[in-house]
Every structure is written in structure tokens, then in C-alpha cells.
Amino acid sequence: MRSVAQHRAAVLALVAPLAPVRVGVGAARGLVLAEDVVAAVDLPGFDNSAMDGYAVRAADCAGASDEAPVRLPVDGDIPAGDTRRHVLGPGRALRIMTGAPLPEGCDAVVPVELTDGGQARVALRLCPEVGRHVRRRGEDVQRGRTVLREGVALGPGHVALAAAANVAQVSVRRRPRVTVVSTGDELVPVGHALEHGQIVDSNHLMLCALVEAAGAEVAAGVHLPDDADAVRAFLAAPDGDPDLVITSGGVSMGVYDTVKEVLAADGGVEFVKVAMRPGMPQGCGTLAASGVPVLTLPGNPVSSYVSFHVFVLPALRRLAGRDPEADGSFTAVAGAAWPTAPGRAEMTRVVEDGDRVRPSGGQGSHVLGALAEATALAMVPADVESVEAGMSLRCLPLLGHHRGCG
Numbered sequence: 001m002r003s004v005a006q007h008r009a010a011v012l013a014l015v016a017p018l019a020p021v022r023v024g025v026g027a028a029r030g031l032v033l034a035e036d037v038v039a040a041v042d043l044p045g046f047d048n049s050a051m052d053g054y055a056v057r058a059a060d061c062a063g064a065s066d067e068a069p070v071r072l073p074v075d076g077d078i079p080a081g082d083t084r085r086h087v088l089g090p091g092r093a094l095r096i097m098t099g100a101p102l103p104e105g106c107d108a109v110v111p112v113e114l115t116d117g118g119q120a121r122v123a124l125r126l127c128p129e130v131g132r133h134v135r136r137r138g139e140d141v142q143r144g145r146t147v148l149r150e151g152v153a154l155g156p157g158h159v160a161l162a163a164a165a166n167v168a169q170v171s172v173r174r175r176p177r178v179t180v181v182s183t184g185d186e187l188v189p190v191g192h193a194l195e196h197g198q199i200v201d202s203n204h205l206m207l208c209a210l211v212e213a214a215g216a217e218v219a220a221g222v223h224l225p226d227d228a229d230a231v232r233a234f235l236a237a238p239d240g241d242p243d244l245v246i247t248s249g250g251v252s253m254g255v256y257d258t259v260k261e262v263l264a265a266d267g268g269v270e271f272v273k274v275a276m277r278p279g280m281p282q283g284c285g286t287l288a289a290s291g292v293p294v295l296t297l298p299g300n301p302v303s304s305y306v307s308f309h310v311f312v313l314p315a316l317r318r319l320a321g322r323d324p325e326a327d328g329s330f331t332a333v334a335g336a337a338w339p340t341a342p343g344r345a346e347m348t349r350v351v352e353d354g355d356r357v358r359p360s361g362g363q364g365s366h367v368l369g370a371l372a373e374a375t376a377l378a379m380v381p382a383d384v385e386s387v388e389a390g391m392s393l394r395c396l397p398l399l400g401h402h403r404g405c406g
């Protein structure tokens, strides 16, 4: 049997970061930079006021206090967005708003709360120090400076910085496109009446949801019957022009395990048993006709779900230009004892309670109730015979749950 690490390495060897594309900065959230971002302007772009108040020369306000306010004539208003160039005369004030450009000659701003708010003349009750409430040009970012590095996954704050620095387009890796294939004659779409022996094709929707939660795109989704010709025809030219195909079902030892039958003959895919529970039967390789990487996941819903996190997610991270190993895994303490499969890494679905984790309920590979509640996978190494309370465990956050939000 192959170890989890060996199979992950085999999966990662199939993929490389996608070619960079240029996109508008507003469309770049969640994508990974393929090139540094350099500021096109200073930030702030001009000296401006940090407060609504009065632009003054600090020296003109000497001695101002509550008891003895200094009175200055007000020469007009400077609203934010005022593109005129104002000059502040000695011994005079201008009413100024937050973000408005400072008039020439001004070296401080007195907030309106410390004045009588006068329009023609203002009484100032405080003498500001030079520079008070003034935001200087370039004090945050200087034009020409690298503000974001290649490899950064753009969050809303990064988008704000690039946009403020007037960078309209950025070079990023696009979202990986994934074609999702579920297989099995027993499956019917959700919402249909079920005959005896039939079940809902929940893996299809689950895998599509996981793909999207991982920041990738569902290129196409299809359900195929356990029919070798249908599976062969689809995989010879998969819909959606995908970067990756994932399949569910049909990879173990059954006589109708069609995915395995077709792809084993195709040549480019190896089928292995991975020392992991759940998710033992796995396949990975490339489709012979198109060269598109394919990962075949077991059909049991929990096995598919776990396999996605352990094998598909690292592949998607690499395609997207992210570090496959930076998966947010964390160490937690077992809050209970639980049994594990001998010789196989146990991927226990757990709920977190502070720094402790405990199994989320039934752990069978068909048990979806406990899966929905789980927030992480405790990755118990293959050589651990059973988990004891207090043991330290590496845990992988599940997509859609705080740390695992893609």
C-alpha cells in the first residue's frame, strides 16, 4: 500500500502552476499574483487633512485655549475632491474637510470640535503642533515601490492597496477549471423520486461545492452510468476544457467499477490502495487523449470528501500558484480516545472545542450526518494504534469552516 505522502507526491507531480493572465484588479480577489505589484502613485497622493476642521499655520494660533481662543478670518472652504490649488495667507484660516488637499502655507489642521465652527471668522481653542492632523504625500506608499509580491493570494485588503496605488490590472493565475464526473447506475439527481436501490447523486453537488470553496471553477459537471463506452467517450474529450478532471465512484473491486476498467486500459492512470481511512482506493494520472490530469476518488461520500481535502486540494493549490503545503493545518489535542485502523492513516472527522478536538460522530465512510458537523480532519498517522485523550494531532481544516475557507 502507498502512504498518504507518496500519493500526494504522485498527484502533485501531475500539475504545474497555470499560465499567468492579466485581469482587472476588481476581479482579482482570491487569485494569486504572478508578478509583483508596483505603486503607480504616491499614497497619499497629496498632502491632505485627516479631519474636518480649519487649515491654519500653527504659529498663527499661538496661545489659543478655552479661556483665550485665537480668532482668524476664514477665506473659504476646501471640500474633498477640490482640484483648485489654494494658498493660505498668513494669519488666516480655510475651512477644510477630511481628505481635502492642504492649501499651500498650511502646516496644521484644527478639528471643528475645538472651534466655534465659524464661517467668516473662526475662534480656535487649541494651538496645534506643526503637522497635526496632516497626512503627508507618500507617507504610506511611495510611487515605484513594490507593494505586493508575486505569490500573494489577493484578499480584499490587497485589492484595496493595489487599487489605491492606481494599478488597474494585475497579473495572476486564473482559477483552475475542474470537470466533475460522478459515476454509478444507482444515482439520480436531487429532488427526484427514488426507486428501491436508488440514491441521490450527492457527491456531484458535494464535489462541485468543494471545487468552488477551494477557489476553483466547475468547468463542467456530468453524471455517467456504469457503462464503459459512455465513460470512455466522455473521458476521451471531457467537457469544459478543464485543467483537472475528478471522478467519483467505480474505482474499487466491483464488477461494475467502470472508471477503473476504462482508465486502467487508457494507460496514463495508476490505481492504488492508499494507507488511509477512509479513502483507500485512489487513482491518478493523465487522460491519454488530452493529457489532462485526472484524479479518481472513491464513491463512498465521506471517502470522496476526505480524498478531496487530502489529494485534490493540494493539486488545486499548485495549479492556482499557491503553496500546496500551506494548507492551514494546525496542531490540536485529542479531547477523547478513539480507535483507528491499524497500518492506515486515520482521517477522523472532528469538531474543534478550543485547542481540543473530538470525533464529530459516526465515522463510517457512508455517514454524512457527522461529516456536515465536522470542522477539521484529525490526521492520525498510520503507526498510531489508537488515539488517547491528550495526544497531539495534526489537523487539516475542512473547506467552508473558518480556517478552511479556501
Ligand SMILES: Nc1nc2c(c(=O)[nH]1)N[C@H]1C(S)=C(S)[C@@H](COP(=O)(O)OP(=O)(O)OC[C@H]3O[C@@H](n4cnc5c(N)ncnc54)[C@H](O)[C@@H]3O)O[C@H]1N2
Residues within 6 Å of the ligand: 182, 183, 184, 186, 187, 199, 200, 201, 202, 203, 204, 248, 249, 250, 251, 252, 253, 254, 257, 278, 279, 280, 281, 297, 298, 299, 300, 301, 303, 365
Ligand atoms: N471487495 C472490495 N470492496 C470494496 C473495497 C475493497 O477494497 N474491496 N473497497 C471499499 C472502499 S474502502 C471504498 S471507499 C469503496 C469505493 O468504491 P468505489 O469508488 O468503487 O465506489 P462505488 O462502488 O461506485 O460506490 C461506493 C458507495 O458510494 C456510493 N456512491 C457512489 N457514488 C455516489 C454519489 N455520486 N453520491 C452518493 N453516493 C455515492 C455508492 O452507492 C456506494 O454505496 O469500495 C469499497 N468496496
Ligand code: MOO
Residues within 6 Å of the ligand: 276, 277, 278, 279, 280, 281, 298, 300, 303, 304, 365
Ligand atoms: O477507503 Mo473506503 O474510502 O474506507 O470507505
